[in-house]
Amino acid sequence: MSSEVLVPRPHYDDRDVAQGILTQDPSVEPDVPQPSSGSAPAGYRSAKYTPAEWFSNYHSILQQGVTDHSEAERVQRRSKALSQDTETDTQHTQAQGTRLLGDRLQDIHFCRSELQQHISQLQVDIEALSGQKLRLERALDATEIPYAIATDNLTCRTRRPAPDLVQDTVEEELIKEVDLVKNIQALLRRTTAQVVSQIKINKDTKQMLEMDWSDKYEAYNLDDICGRYRNASIDTKHHPSSANMQDQVCNPASWAKFTQDNLTKAMQEEHATYSLRMLVERVLEDTTRDLRVQCASVDQAFTHRCEELIEAKTQLETKHAQVLEQIGAQERNIVALQQAIHDKEAPLRVAQSRLYVRSQRPNMELCRDPPQLSLEAEETQIKASVEALEQQLSQARGSLSFLEESRMAIEKDVACKANSLFIERDKCMTKRKRYPAVSTLSGY
Structure with a gap:
């Protein structure tokens, strides 16, 4: 030690x-000596x-x-x-989160249902507008027939002979029909362009709603998965950084406004589509009615004109028969006058022969006695009769010439009326029977 x-x-x-x-x-003081105990x-x-x-x-x-x-x-x-406390808070917070997820699912489901409804409506509108576009195109094609008929009628009527080449009611109605068809074609083209534009807008709007619906469908599925997570779920993991808010995250107000703006846009286009569809129906109805009314006016004018031509032709033919009869009578009159003149030659020869023979009487016998005077008067009277007959014959021949000219003019005019009637009735009116029906002009 x-x-x-x-x-x-x-x-x-x-x-x-x-x-x-x-x-x-x-408190230890090592430097201070401690008292000892015992003798250790x-x-x-x-x-x-x-x-x-x-x-x-x-x-x-x-x-x-x-x-x-x-x-x-x-x-x-x-x-x-x-x-x-933490368990209670955690359970309360988790329950509140689950409840909020359920509320969010209901909101998304409601918005998605609204979007689906408007998507379906836009699809119906697109199909309806596509059908009306086809009707407008068919109606536009159908107007080519009335235009061709009207122009062909005008061209055919230019071949009428000069006396009948008049600017009558038929021509005026045909010109109105041509102008009407041109105006209707321009209107149908403008309306078709509006329909095509509206179809494009509806497709764009539908695509926008479909993208929003798709996003909400995916969000609904994700939130549904989140709502199904429980503490006993085996597919949960730790994601520490997932709670950090991103810069581009929107707030509930902007989320609701975005969907509402899409729905408002869809409703506006649906209203515009409805108005355009009503406009198309009115355009097709009005154009069809106008074309049929003008067609009836032209047909009526043609009918009236044909009646006038038939009446004129009938009168001319009656007059032609009368002129022919008068020509025959005048020819017989000329023959009778010629015979009468010829019949005066023998009495004139007799009277002149008597005067010649008596002019050979001798001396005092050459006297202007009553027989002489009677013979002279007879000769004068016969010559006057012959002169009057010849003058009457000249007038009869002149009258016959006039009758012949009148006959030729009547025959020419009858031929003209027959030709005009052929053009009006057999050419124009026959071709107008090919005028499109109301259903064809309406685009069906």
């Missing part, structure tokens, strides 16, 4: 150090504790044990209470 003087060690509690509590060093050597005395120190030491240990026991019970009580 070493004879060195051993200095008593101070007592430290490691638990206090671990808990951050520094115990106060015991000083070297042995320095290595021992005194009974007071021994009692103080284990009493300190007992006190520390009591303190630690009380602290342990306090910590246990706090831990139990904290565990219960």
Whole structure:
């Protein structure tokens, strides 16, 4: 054993150090000599504790044990209470999160149902507009037939002979029909362009709603998965950084506004589509009615014109028969006048022969006696009759010439009327029977 003087060690509690509590060093004065007990050597005395120190030491240990026991019970009580509080808070927070997820699922489901409804409506509108677009195109194609008929009628009527080449009611109605068809074609083209534009807008709007619906469908599935997670679920993992909010995350107000804006846009386009569909129906109905009314007007004008031509032709043919009859009578009259003139030649020869023979009487017998005077008067009277007959014959021949000219003019005019009637009735009116029906003009 070493004879060195051993200095008593101070007592430290490691638990206090671990808990951050520094115990106060015991007041030890190593340099001060301690009183000795008994006759033991000083070297042995320095290595021992005194009974007071021994009692103080284990009493300190007992006190520390009591303190630690009380602290342990306090910590246990706090831990139990904290565990219960945290469990309650956790269950409450989890239940609230589950409830909020359920509310969110209902909101998403409602918005998705609204989007689906408008998507279906837009699809119906697109199909309806596509059908009306086809009707407009068919109606536009159908107007080519009335236009071709009207222009062909105008072209055919230009081949009428000069006396009948007049700007009558038929021509005016045909020109109106051509102008009407051109205006209707322009209107149908503009309406078709509007329908095509609206179809494109509806498709874009439908695509926008479908993208929103798809996002909500995916979000609904994800939130549904989240709502099904339980503490006993085996597919849950730790994701420490997933709670960090991203810069591009929207708030509920902007989320609701985005969907509402899409729904408002869809409703606006649905209203615009409805108005356009009503417009298309009115356009097709009005254009069909206008074309049929103008067609009826043209047909009526043609009918009236044909009646006029038939009446004129009938009158001309009646007059032609009368002229022919008059020509025959005049020819017979000329023959009778010629015969009458010829019949005057014999009496004139007799009278002149008598005058010639009596002019050979001798001397005083050459007298202007009553027979002489009668013979002279007879000759004069016969010559006057012949002259009157010849003048009448000349007038009869002139009248016959006029009758012939009138006959030729009537025959020419009858042929003209027949040709015009052929053009109006057999050419134009026959071709107008190919005029499209109401259903064809309406695009069906």
